[in-house]
Amino acid sequence: xxxxxxxxxxxxxFGGVQxxxxxxxxxxxxxxxxxxxxxxxxxxxxxxxxxxxxxxDAGDVYADDQKITNGRPExxxxxxxxxxxxxxRIFPRLTVMENMLVASQHRGSGRWRSPLARAGGQADRxxxxxxxxFTGIAGHATALADTLSYGxxxxxxxxxxxxxxxxxxxxDEPAGGVNPSLIQHIAARIRDLNARGxxxxxxxxNMDFVMGLCDSVTVLDYGTVxxxxxxxxxxxxxxxxxxxxxxxxxxxxxxx
Amino acid sequence: xxxxxxLRGATVWRGGGLLALLAAVAIFPLVFTNALLTTIAxxxxxxxxxxxxxxxxxxxxxxxxLGNAVFFGCxxxxxGIAARDxxxxxTAVFALLPLAAVVATVVAVPFGLVALRxxxxxxxxxxxxxxxxxxxxxxxxxxxxxxxxxSAPFLLWNPATYNDPxxxxxxxxxxxxxxxxxxxxxxxxxxxxRAIRDDEDRARGLGVRTMRVxxxxxxxxxxVTGLLGGLWFYFITQVLPQSxxxxxxxxxxxxxxxxxxxxxxSGPVLGAMVLVPAQQYLTEQFTNDYLSQIVLGTLFLxxxxxxxxxxxxxxxxxIASWRARRSGRPAEHAVTPAVQAAALPGEPTAAGTAGKESxx
Numbered sequence: 001x002x003x004x005x006x007x008x009x010x011x012x013x014f015g016g017v018q019x020x021x022x023x024x025x026x027x028x029x030x031x032x033x034x035x036x037x038x039x040x041x042x043x044x045x046x047x048x049x050x051x052x053x054x055x056x057d058a059g060d061v062y063a064d065d066q067k068i069t070n071g072r073p074e075x076x077x078x079x080x081x082x083x084x085x086x087x088x089r090i091f092p093r094l095t096v097m098e099n100m101l102v103a104s105q106h107r108g109s110g111r112w113r114s115p116l117a118r119a120g121g122q123a124d125r126x127x128x129x130x131x132x133x134f135t136g137i138a139g140h141a142t143a144l145a146d147t148l149s150y151g152x153x154x155x156x157x158x159x160x161x162x163x164x165x166x167x168x169x170x171x172d173e174p175a176g177g178v179n180p181s182l183i184q185h186i187a188a189r190i191r192d193l194n195a196r197g198x199x200x201x202x203x204x205x206n207m208d209f210v211m212g213l214c215d216s217v218t219v220l221d222y223g224t225v226x227x228x229x230x231x232x233x234x235x236x237x238x239x240x241x242x243x244x245x246x247x248x249x250x251x252x253x254x255x256x
Numbered sequence: 257x258x259x260x261x262x263l264r265g266a267t268v269w270r271g272g273g274l275l276a277l278l279a280a281v282a283i284f285p286l287v288f289t290n291a292l293l294t295t296i297a298x299x300x301x302x303x304x305x306x307x308x309x310x311x312x313x314x315x316x317x318x319x320x321x322l323g324n325a326v327f328f329g330c331x332x333x334x335x336g337i338a339a340r341d342x343x344x345x346x347t348a349v350f351a352l353l354p355l356a357a358v359v360a361t362v363v364a365v366p367f368g369l370v371a372l373r374x375x376x377x378x379x380x381x382x383x384x385x386x387x388x389x390x391x392x393x394x395x396x397x398x399x400x401x402x403x404x405x406x407s408a409p410f411l412l413w414n415p416a417t418y419n420d421p422x423x424x425x426x427x428x429x430x431x432x433x434x435x436x437x438x439x440x441x442x443x444x445x446x447x448x449x450r451a452i453r454d455d456e457d458r459a460r461g462l463g464v465r466t467m468r469v470x471x472x473x474x475x476x477x478x479x480v481t482g483l484l485g486g487l488w489f490y491f492i493t494q495v496l497p498q499s500x501x502x503x504x505x506x507x508x509x510x511x512x513x514x515x516x517x518x519x520x521x522s523g524p525v526l527g528a529m530v531l532v533p534a535q536q537y538l539t540e541q542f543t544n545d546y547l548s549q550i551v552l553g554t555l556f557l558x559x560x561x562x563x564x565x566x567x568x569x570x571x572x573x574x575i576a577s578w579r580a581r582r583s584g585r586p587a588e589h590a591v592t593p594a595v596q597a598a599a600l601p602g603e604p605t606a607a608g609t610a611g612k613e614s615x616x
Contacts, residue, residue, distance in 0.1 A: 051461060073460035083461060091454035094447070101444075102451040103462040115445035115472075160462065 331485025360482020517566030
């Protein structure tokens with residue numbers, strides 16, 4: 001399997017804090033890769049660097065062997081990298097459908113479309129409804145996004161990231177602050193999508209979620225990769241236990 | 257969700273009301289020939305267009321500009337200087353109006369490229385700073401006539417109907433701007449602007465080229481405002497640095513949009529139609545311009561405090577929930593909610609409302 005996404009020896013400092021140092025992370029095509037580590041270990045910074053929200057101090061990012069270091073968020077999106085945010089970010093004063101249409105405006109970008117054309121043609125709306133059906137919030141399509149519950153917002157964010165058929169989706173704590181049945185629902189959706197070929201890189205503190213879902217897990221601590229491999233190996237890696245999981249596995253209650 | 261019959265009924269009512277209003281506005285100068293009255297009417301229409309233009313950029317994108325007088329003044333000075341230097345006289349001066357729009361649009365490019373890099377309060381401050389730079393330039397350059405400004409060529413028109421051409425030109429520009437605003441609100445471009453208002457960084461992550469979108473809206477706003485500046489100059493027949501680049505203009509257009517409803521199509525129009533005559537009336541009453549300014553400023557504070565979302569969103573919500581109560585439906589479904597205004601991009605929004613987003 002070739003790496004669909006690769007961060008190579010990436011370093012990033014915020015003032016005196018070294019958020020990432022010499023960090024190399026690979027995501028194999030078709031995989032569900034987990035990214036774990038204590039709070040402040042650089043997981044979200046790595047997401048930001050990959051998707052163009054932060055610039056690297058050193059190192060490079062490759063998508064499909066194409067260098068995308070320090071690109072802009074628009075470019076990362078165009079290259080098929082979708083992401084969600086740890087604190088969900090939706091457009092609160094647009095309806096759920098309009099939220100979906102913001103992302104769908106760039107599909108089939110080969111053809112020029114008039115900017116003054118009505119937002120959302122038939123095809124875009126149908127596609128949006130399919131995705132809302134898939135994630136289970138189609139009933140809220142005409143509601144203002146502001147009225148959604150926290151869990152529904154997570155689902156909306158996942159839905160509109162999928163509009164553009166991304167090759168890889170970066171999820172920042174998809175199970176954070178979400179009730180257990182919804183966690184199962186989200187995990188099932190991720191498996192479905194993965195079976196259809198979407199690659200995932202997932203930051204998550206919920207160990208059951210990560211270990212149950214991921215083919216491969218990378219552990220960050222102080223901005224560096226401590227370990228990387230299949231979940232069962234990671235589980236028993238002493239360095240990982242030391243850095244993150246504590247002395248016993250039972251202590252790994254989700255941080256948030 | 258509304259059933260289609262009622263929806264169609266509402267559309268017919270709205271369309272009919274709109275036509276009636278347009279007809280009334282069109283015959284206004286034929287019915288009221290009092291020059292004082294038609295002068296106020298022309299002023300009002302100029303501000304209707306200017307407030308609608310301001311709203312296309314600031315209302316939809318959430319970037320509150322307090323520097324739109326830059327475009328207005330540039331438009332006024334452009335036609336003034338062009339008519340003076342090229343010795344254009346008579347009705348032919350109106351052919352120069354497109355130039356006012358073009359110059360204002362060109363000015364908007366560097367202005368926007370600088371100001372649109374910063375957000376929220378910083379953006380507001382930058383627009384004010386740019387505004388004062390332009391006013392100072394108008395005071396100090398020789399080609400702008402310095403403190404004496406520029407005068408318009410004399411129009412040899414019948415005094416009885418002198419205001420009418422201005423009235424209809426301002427009306428045409430105003431109607432076209434409102435139509436454009438409505439078109440943009442429902443368009444891809446408008447959706448991108450509103451996405452930027454709600455969360456600019458998230459929009460970038462979904463492929464919206466935010467700088468391009470913001471700048472385009474800023475230029476459209478400048479185009480209309482510059483055009484109106486040119487028209488206003490011919491109407492007033494003189495432009496001075498402090499009247500062309502007038503801080504009260506900056507505040508007025510913003511206040512009109514806030515009063516009527518930021519980010520709605522009809523809000524700024526309503527705001528202008530209420531405020532301009534009110535302002536003129538106050539000036540008449542107090543025979544003291546400063547006092548009316550104080551009243552205007554107090555009104556601004558009152559609107560921000562009591563009606564932060566504007567009249568139209570608040571009223572349409574009240575009507576919708578009243579209707580819902582009468583028909584025994586849960587209010588949530590019938591609410592035509594309104595764009596929640598007043599918040600700058602990224603700020604927490606007011607209490608949530610559910611229902612269908614509709615363009616007004």
